[in-house]
Amino acid sequence: MGRRAIKVDALARVEGEGAFHVAVRNGAVQRAEFRIYEPPRFFEALLRGRAYTDAPDITARICGICPVAYQMSAVQAMEDALGVVVPRPLRELRRLLYCGEWIESHTLHVYLLHAPDFLGFEGAIDMARAHPDLVQRGLALKKTGNELMALLGGREIHPINVRVGGFYKTPRRRDFASIIESLKRARDAAVETVRWVAGFDFPDCKRDYEFVALRPEDEYPFNAGRIASNKGLDIAPRDYDEHFAEEHVARSTALHAHIRGRGAYLVGPLARYALNFDKLSPLVRSAAFEAGLGPACNNPYRSIIVRSIEILFACDEALRLIDNYQEPEEPAVAVMPHAGIGYACTEAPRGMLYHRYELDDDGTILTARIVPPTSQNQASIEADLATCITGWLDLPDETLRHRCEQTVRNYDPCISCATHFLRVEVDRG
Amino acid sequence: MAEMGASVSVASPLVIGVGNADRGDDGVGLTVARRLMIRRPHGVRVVEHAGESMSLLDCLSSAESAYVVDACMAGGPPGTISRFDVAAAALPHVAFGCSTHGMGLAYAVELARALGRLPRRCVVYAIDGRRFEIGAALSPEVVTAAERVADLIRSELQCASPISQ
Numbered sequence: 001m002g003r004r005a006i007k008v009d010a011l012a013r014v015e016g017e018g019a020f021h022v023a024v025r026n027g028a029v030q031r032a033e034f035r036i037y038e039p040p041r042f043f044e045a046l047l048r049g050r051a052y053t054d055a056p057d058i059t060a061r062i063c064g065i066c067p068v069a070y071q072m073s074a075v076q077a078m079e080d081a082l083g084v085v086v087p088r089p090l091r092e093l094r095r096l097l098y099c100g101e102w103i104e105s106h107t108l109h110v111y112l113l114h115a116p117d118f119l120g121f122e123g124a125i126d127m128a129r130a131h132p133d134l135v136q137r138g139l140a141l142k143k144t145g146n147e148l149m150a151l152l153g154g155r156e157i158h159p160i161n162v163r164v165g166g167f168y169k170t171p172r173r174r175d176f177a178s179i180i181e182s183l184k185r186a187r188d189a190a191v192e193t194v195r196w197v198a199g200f201d202f203p204d205c206k207r208d209y210e211f212v213a214l215r216p217e218d219e220y221p222f223n224a225g226r227i228a229s230n231k232g233l234d235i236a237p238r239d240y241d242e243h244f245a246e247e248h249v250a251r252s253t254a255l256h257a258h259i260r261g262r263g264a265y266l267v268g269p270l271a272r273y274a275l276n277f278d279k280l281s282p283l284v285r286s287a288a289f290e291a292g293l294g295p296a297c298n299n300p301y302r303s304i305i306v307r308s309i310e311i312l313f314a315c316d317e318a319l320r321l322i323d324n325y326q327e328p329e330e331p332a333v334a335v336m337p338h339a340g341i342g343y344a345c346t347e348a349p350r351g352m353l354y355h356r357y358e359l360d361d362d363g364t365i366l367t368a369r370i371v372p373p374t375s376q377n378q379a380s381i382e383a384d385l386a387t388c389i390t391g392w393l394d395l396p397d398e399t400l401r402h403r404c405e406q407t408v409r410n411y412d413p414c415i416s417c418a419t420h421f422l423r424v425e426v427d428r429g
Numbered sequence: 430m431a432e433m434g435a436s437v438s439v440a441s442p443l444v445i446g447v448g449n450a451d452r453g454d455d456g457v458g459l460t461v462a463r464r465l466m467i468r469r470p471h472g473v474r475v476v477e478h479a480g481e482s483m484s485l486l487d488c489l490s491s492a493e494s495a496y497v498v499d500a501c502m503a504g505g506p507p508g509t510i511s512r513f514d515v516a517a518a519a520l521p522h523v524a525f526g527c528s529t530h531g532m533g534l535a536y537a538v539e540l541a542r543a544l545g546r547l548p549r550r551c552v553v554y555a556i557d558g559r560r561f562e563i564g565a566a567l568s569p570e571v572v573t574a575a576e577r578v579a580d581l582i583r584s585e586l587q588c589a590s591p592i593s594q
Contacts, residue, residue: 064481125536125539125540125543128543129543132544132545135540135543142483143483
């Protein structure tokens with residue numbers, strides 16, 4: 001193969017801004033680098049000196065797409081530090097709020113960001129011209145997620161109703177009346193979504209990932225469970241730092257994470273699914289089998305199916321939670337600040353999100369540590385690029401460039417969370 | 430999203446002021462909306478909107494006639510007013526941001542058009558801003574432009590012929 005250089009200045013349809021560079025020498029991938037070059041956002045430093053009660057609303061501002069994830073990890077880490085146990089009805093309400101976020105975030109990615117890759121469209125607007133009914137279905141599905149977030153969180157983006165110890169205000173049972181029908185329609189639309197994406201053509205690629213996700217005993221994970229992997233990891237969230245490390249690499253303003261002594265790992269829908277398949281409801285498992293999935297999926301390009309399965313799960317779970325909802329006696333339990341260290345992991349749409357806070361006697365935050373999913377997946381994205389591209393080096397530059405972008409989009413990367421525009425560059429020497 | 434005139438019908442004209450009041454001249458759309466709310470033209474809905482594209486799409490879809498006001502950086506002096514009939518043509522020279530962070534008004538308008546959900550009358554007023562720093566006030570030129578655009582929209586609302594069925 002001759003020497004070729006492929007450069008793309010902007011990867012579209014991702015959350016935030018970054019770049020990648022693939023160097024090819026003598027017909028082989030020499031290196032694949034996923035670059036995040038936005039300035040760091042310093043949220044952890046911003047939290048120092050603030051009250052423990054400020055963390056959920058400050059960290060929610062890290063992301064407009066997954067603010068609930070930040071709120072959940074923040075409040076649960078604070079509750080861990082302060083010895084607060086949230087009663088089951090409040091815990092279930094948090095789970096319901098998380099369902100709303102998964103529906104809106106996953107649907108945005110499946111319909112508007114990722115599906116155009118498989119159907120040969122430049123973006124969702126082109127796809128909407130050709131398939132308006134499909135895009136309308138996605139928008140209606142996403143809207144149901146937003147409605148659920150507005151109902152529980154006070155507004156669709158950056159909810160304001162979550163607090164350490166519970167919520168500021170909890171809904172009455174009757175408040176769910178109008179959304180139940182929306183969720184039933186959304187569940188039907190999610191079933192159709194799974195069937196739709198299952199019919200896409202997928203590149204042949206299989207990777208030996210170390211999947212890492214929360215694994216609760218008796219439920220598909222949102223905000224509980226031990227950290228588990230398919231290669232033997234089984235630890236409490238408070239032991240995260242003992243088993244995972246972050247390092248700065250020159251090409252990224254987001255820290256790279258790895259499992260100590262082992263290396264890259266993968267968080268997100270593929271990992272959650274592989275480690276918790278048995279916790280899915282019969283309806284969802286059945287849809288997965290119908291879509292051609294087994295109990296695990298190692299082809300990153302098929303992640304769009306797994307993400308759609310999780311949309312279906314979130315709709316189904318939301319209806320179950322609403323059906324079982326018992327109005328809490330109080331919207332929150334009392335919290336008394338004291339010195340302590342708290343840890344929490346919850347499952348953001350893009351994967352496990354770790355928070356750790358150290359508080360002083362009056363609950364002032366002394367240190368904060370936040371490890372977002374995209375930050376954890378950077379090494380895995382690079383490995384996917386290096387592995388998958390090797391078999392495609394004969395492709396024309398334009399096709400190869402698109403395949404590389406699609407490879408990154410498999411992760412629904414939220415670059416803004418990790419530290420924001422993705423520049424793509426393939427250097428063939 | 431703040432809205433006044435919600436009781437009026439879907440056929441009522443809609444004014445959407447887009448922006449962020451905490452980012453200097455980016456708040457000019459909101460300022461125009463607020464000026465129109467003070468003496469809201471009869472039967473007109475006025476909405477303040479943060480600019481998230483999917484929500485904007487829903488908002489646009491709810492009207493047969495819409496006037497949208499947003500700040501821009503089109504290269505003109507601060508306070509320069511541009512009027513676009515987006516029902517007839519896309520916003521000119523719009524570079525959609527590549528990431529989801531670039532999904533704003535132009536994206537919402539084009540997605541609405543592709544889906545057949547664009548109001549039959551849809552006008553965008555864009556006002557060139559100068560400063561967009563956190564906490565900055567509106568530039569004096571932009572304040573003057575906001576008053577002018579509010580007057581222009583009032584005039585359009587008074588003169589506009591009904592949307593034919």
